Amino acid sequence: MNDTIAPAAALYGSSTGVRLLRLAMAATQRLWPGLAVRAAARLFATPMPPRWLRRPPAWDAAWKVEPWAFEQASLTVYSPASVAPRSRIALLVHGWGGHAGQMLLLAQALSQQGLTPVLVEMPAHGRSAGSVSNLPQFVRALEYVAARLQQQGHRLQVVVAHSLGANAAAYAAGRGLPAERLVLIAPPASAREYTRFFARVFGLSEATRAALQARIEAREAIVMPELEPPAVGPRIRVPTLVVHDRADRVNPFKDGQAFAHAIRGARLLATEGLGHGKVLGDAGVVGQVTLFAAAG
Numbered sequence: 694m695n696d697t698i699a700p701a702a703a704l705y706g707s708s709t710g711v712r713l714l715r716l717a718m719a720a721t722q723r724l725w726p727g728l729a730v731r732a733a734a735r736l737f738a739t740p741m742p743p744r745w746l747r748r749p750p751a752w753d754a755a756w757k758v759e760p761w762a763f764e765q766a767s768l769t770v771y772s773p774a775s776v777a778p779r780s781r782i783a784l785l786v787h788g789w790g791g792h793a794g795q796m797l798l799l800a801q802a803l804s805q806q807g808l809t810p811v812l813v814e815m816p817a818h819g820r821s822a823g824s825v826s827n828l829p830q831f832v833r834a835l836e837y838v839a840a841r842l843q844q845q846g847h848r849l850q851v852v853v854a855h856s857l858g859a860n861a862a863a864y865a866a867g868r869g870l871p872a873e874r875l876v877l878i879a880p881p882a883s884a885r886e887y888t889r890f891f892a893r894v895f896g897l898s899e900a901t902r903a904a905l906q907a908r909i910e911a912r913e914a915i916v917m918p919e920l921e922p923p924a925v926g927p928r929i930r931v932p933t934l935v936v937h938d939r940a941d942r943v944n945p946f947k948d949g950q951a952f953a954h955a956i957r958g959a960r961l962l963a964t965e966g967l968g969h970g971k972v973l974g975d976a977g978v979v980g981q982v983t984l985f986a987a988a989g
Contacts, residue, residue: 766823788856831861867928926955
């Protein structure tokens with residue numbers, strides 16, 4: 694497989710459904726280019742696999758699970774059943790197509806260090822309502838959750854985020870998210886580059902891809918280069934740990950390096966053989982993240 698396709702293919706897979714979508718998109722862009730752009734935008738914003746194929750994992754009764762209305766969908770917020778006033782909060786955020794359960798081991802380890810873990814599930818993910826989402830919405834959701842926690846009198850000690858959630862956390866931190874520390878796990882460096890991966894997986898022409906990017910930028914009132922490390926990194930003023938595996942096939946290791954290089958004083962924790970998802974459950978990573986998050 695071409696290296697330029699590997700990240701997106703690793704995320705979307707090579708199922709019969711993906712192959713059929715590829716054929717349908719190829720035919721549509723030949724016959725009705727405008728419809729192809731609208732269909733591509735919808736597909737690009739839909740977490741895979743679709744929510745009707747995903748069953749949210751059961752949660753222990755020690756956790757409180759709350760739906761929060763948000764925009765045209767909802768967020769699901771997981772917190773300990775009893776949260777003390779003015780707690781030091783560790784806010785944990787999953788990535789694209791992920792769910793809060795992936796962050797549970799980290800949450801438990803942070804709790805043992807005296808932090809109060811709060812996990813958020815983004816629109817169209819896990820138990821949250823909605824069928825589509827995107828990176829700018831992840832950013833807005835993070836800012837909203839942080840503002841509500843702050844309004845309740847809590848202190849946001851750290852944000853620990855994975856994959857697209859890490860990209861969102863970095864951007865939010867650069868524009869004033871009140872987090873005292875930041876942990877970025879396997880962040881993607883370029884939404885613009887990801888549209889190219891997406892286009893190759895689904896057989897889109899460059900004209901369709903460019904129109905897709907323009908449509909997203911116009912709807913979200915942001916240009917994609919503003920989400921990338923050279924623009925985001927210099928605005929981050931809090932201690933930051935970047936964790937990235939050298940064998941990550943979804944977001945390549947150079948993406949983590951780009952964030953670590955762009956954020957002044959950031960530390961890069963490079964792992965071996967864990968890939969994109971297993972890094973969240975590795976005991977060494979959990980230990981390093983916990984020590985960093987609880988400091989200060």
